[in-house]
Amino acid sequence: MRTVFALCEVTYSGRGDTFLPLHPRMILIKNDGSVSINGYSKVKPLNYMGPKSTFTEEKENDHLIWAFDSSKENLTIRIHEIFADNYFDLQEEGPGLVRDGTEPQLQKWLSENIEVIDENLVFLEREFNTEAGPVDLLAKDVTTGEFVVIEVKRVAMSSAVYQVSRYLDALDHPNKRAMIVALDVRPKTRVLSDKKSIGWKEVSFPVHCQ
Amino acid sequence: MRTVFALCEVTYSGRGDTFLPLHPRMILIKNDGSVSINGYSKVKPLNYMGPKSTFTEEKENDHLIWAFDSSKENLTIRIHEIFADNYFDLQEEGPGLVRDGTEPQLQKWLSENIEVIDENLVFLEREFNTEAGPVDLLAKDVTTGEFVVIEVKRVAMSSAVYQVSRYLDALDHPNKRAMIVALDVRPKTRVLSDKKSIGWKEVSFPVHCQ
DNA sequence: ACCTGTGTTACGCGG
DNA sequence: CCGCGTAGCACAGGT
Numbered sequence: 517m518r519t520v521f522a523l524c525e526v527t528y529s530g531r532g533d534t535f536l537p538l539h540p541r542m543i544l545i546k547n548d549g550s551v552s553i554n555g556y557s558k559v560k561p562l563n564y565m566g567p568k569s570t571f572t573e574e575k576e577n578d579h580l581i582w583a584f585d586s587s588k589e590n591l592t593i594r595i596h597e598i599f600a601d602n603y604f605d606l607q608e609e610g611p612g613l614v615r616d617g618t619e620p621q622l623q624k625w626l627s628e629n630i631e632v633i634d635e636n637l638v639f640l641e642r643e644f645n646t647e648a649g650p651v652d653l654l655a656k657d658v659t660t661g662e663f664v665v666i667e668v669k670r671v672a673m674s675s676a677v678y679q680v681s682r683y684l685d686a687l688d689h690p691n692k693r694a695m696i697v698a699l700d701v702r703p704k705t706r707v708l709s710d711k712k713s714i715g716w717k718e719v720s721f722p723v724h725c726q
Numbered sequence: 727m728r729t730v731f732a733l734c735e736v737t738y739s740g741r742g743d744t745f746l747p748l749h750p751r752m753i754l755i756k757n758d759g760s761v762s763i764n765g766y767s768k769v770k771p772l773n774y775m776g777p778k779s780t781f782t783e784e785k786e787n788d789h790l791i792w793a794f795d796s797s798k799e800n801l802t803i804r805i806h807e808i809f810a811d812n813y814f815d816l817q818e819e820g821p822g823l824v825r826d827g828t829e830p831q832l833q834k835w836l837s838e839n840i841e842v843i844d845e846n847l848v849f850l851e852r853e854f855n856t857e858a859g860p861v862d863l864l865a866k867d868v869t870t871g872e873f874v875v876i877e878v879k880r881v882a883m884s885s886a887v888y889q890v891s892r893y894l895d896a897l898d899h900p901n902k903r904a905m906i907v908a909l910d911v912r913p914k915t916r917v918l919s920d921k922k923s924i925g926w927k928e929v930s931f932p933v934h935c936q
Numbered sequence: 937a938c939c940t941g942t943g944t945t946a947c948g949c950g951g
Numbered sequence: 952c953c954g955c956g957t958a959g960c961a962c963a964g965g966t
Contacts, residue, residue: 539820610749
């Protein structure tokens with residue numbers, strides 16, 4: 517991995533066209549050939565290019581031209597001055613990020629503990645397929661006999677209401693209702709759910725569940 | 727800006743919980759306090775934290791603990807060994823990225839050249855407000871008298887169909903139709919549009935339009 | 937502070 | 952290889 521602090525300007529052409537004016541920036545080149553140009557602030561790089569590119573260095577007058585080309589995209593860095601240039605070999609890919617509290621985990625846990633949503637529910641199926649797409653959880657209300665379509669989210673926003681409504685419509689049965697279950701149901705989403713007669717429930721994710 | 731090559735492990739807790747096992751990584755700390763932990767490959771950092779955090783350094787046994795804390799999130803880096811530690815001052819924010827071929831530009835251009843969508847259309851309004859949100863372009867079909875709700879996208883995916891459907895429903899007029907106009911309308915989106923009687927059209931972005 | 941929408945989204949997964 | 956949906960999306964803009 518190489519980190520270069522340099523006074524440079526950058527042009528990109530591909531999915532769009534961009535230009536980054538001349539200014540000191542930090543260029544990060546990884547071992548897979550991916551590049552990113554970082555500015556003074558923010559997590560995201562200002563400019564970047566994915567891993568499938570070929571690198572060529574040229575000299576034009578008194579500045580360097582670094583070109584990263586792939587079949588569909590092209591990133592060019594015009595370097596006026598290099599302030600620092602450091603290389604360190606990370607050797608190998610290394611173990612990746614371990615995530616916890618993801619939507620699939622929450623979905624699995626809820627399928628096994630569906631009573632936390634509503635004690636009258638019995639679990640039927642996960643990822644139940646409909647015309648409108650797969651329903652996260654399909655359950656049955658034992659007191660009313662209704663099929664219950666459940667959309668699971670970490671954070672539920674308005675779009676979840678429309679999504680679960682489509683699933684409910686796609687379910688060809690007269691006795692049915694829909695619910696949103698999430699760690700966080702946004703205020704506006706609650707209002708919209710109520711308006712559309714979609715149930716909603718916030719649950720806590722179990723600590724250190726597998 | 728500071729770049730640190732180190733053998734470290736990282737834990738994050740906030741919007742989710744993650745753990746990054748012990749391995750050599752590159753830590754990037756910017757002037758606004760944002761941090762990212764970069765691996766051997768890929769553009770995106772493995773772990774990161776936004777600009778609003780406070781940094782504290784502690785020593786635990788024989789390794790350093792770097793903590794980045796904000797009100798809702800917490801990133802902790804356990805450093806076992808530092809291989810390299812470089813600092814360079816980029817001084818100031820600098821001019822940002824200049825984009826071309828963005829959705830707002832496309833929208834503006836289409837409003838002035840609406841005949842490229844359909845020669846029977848006349849442009850009425852941009853960002854026309856409805857209950858469901860602002861319609862990108864509102865036009866009128868002079869042959870049928872219909873109001874035409876147009877959703878402009880660079881790349882149109884299925885969600886655009888639902889989005890424009892909501893706008894169409896929100897438009898309180900009997901004579902109306904909806905369309906998706908994009909540089910790239912995805913295959914599945916075409917099928918869904920046809921099914922829902924939403925029109926769609928691919929347009930080419932004009933070269934070097936202002 | 938909350939919500940809405942965009943992005944050269946990037947990335948992984950499935951066909 | 953392409954198409955699709957997700958994300959600790961990040962970030963900008965509006966209310």
